[in-house]
Amino acid sequence: MKKALYILLAIIIIAQFIRPSRIAEPVDPAMDMIAVTKPDAEVAQMLRTSCYDCHSGQPRYPWYFAITPVNWWMNDHIEEAREHFDATTWGSVEGYARDHQAKDGMEEMDKKEMPISEYFYLGRHAEAKLTEAQYSKLSAYFESLRDGSWDIEKARRKAAGEIK
Ligand code: HEC
Numbered sequence: 001m002k003k004a005l006y007i008l009l010a011i012i013i014i015a016q017f018i019r020p021s022r023i024a025e026p027v028d029p030a031m032d033m034i035a036v037t038k039p040d041a042e043v044a045q046m047l048r049t050s051c052y053d054c055h056s057g058q059p060r061y062p063w064y065f066a067i068t069p070v071n072w073w074m075n076d077h078i079e080e081a082r083e084h085f086d087a088t089t090w091g092s093v094e095g096y097a098r099d100h101q102a103k104d105g106m107e108e109m110d111k112k113e114m115p116i117s118e119y120f121y122l123g124r125h126a127e128a129k130l131t132e133a134q135y136s137k138l139s140a141y142f143e144s145l146r147d148g149s150w151d152i153e154k155a156r157r158k159a160a161g162e163i164k
Contacts, residue, residue: 025057105142
């Protein structure tokens with residue numbers, strides 16, 4: 001029994017050396033969402049505080065990112081989040097893909113589904129919680145970025161039988 005405990009402890013300690021690398025991409029102001037879309041100060045602040053930890057190339061890492069396996073779990077969230085919507089590269093996303101991201105952003109705000117609930121576990125990130133009014137404001141912001149090109153693309157894909 002004691003031996004099993006030591007082995008477990010050894011595994012936990014060794015695991016601490018196996019960490020995902022931190023994302024810290026250089027900011028290209030020409031491509032960053034806030035720089036490109038120039039929202040008012042409140043929207044810019046909300047995006048930075050409530051979204052950029054997962055949807056940008058400059059997440060702020062808390063101390064517990066040093067702990068394996070917590071860091072892998074967080075890293076997964078960041079990678080998955082950025083596949084869907086990346087504020088850092090907003091300016092380089094073109095055409096209907098950008099409209100699609102804006103539409104998703106609007107819908108997530110309407111459903112109040114972001115930030116993901118895990119972000120708030122154990123009372124963390126209280127400052128990132130959004131009020132009803134803030135969700136509406138962010139929804140209107142994402143809507144203002146839309147040009148409708150995704151709807152046209154979607155209709156084309158439907159007509160071509162590519163999607164239902
Ligand atoms: C703690 C990490 C985290 C934070 C903070 C966060 N998100 Fe996300 N977001 C995710 C993850 C993970 C996914 C992908 C899985 C999913 O859709 O739940 C995602 C997906 C999305 C998507 C794509 C949804 C789709 O239908 O494809 C959008 C848009 C989005 N988030 C917007 C936002 C906005 C806007 C904010 C800030 C108000 C925000 N997120 C804050 C983790 C986060």
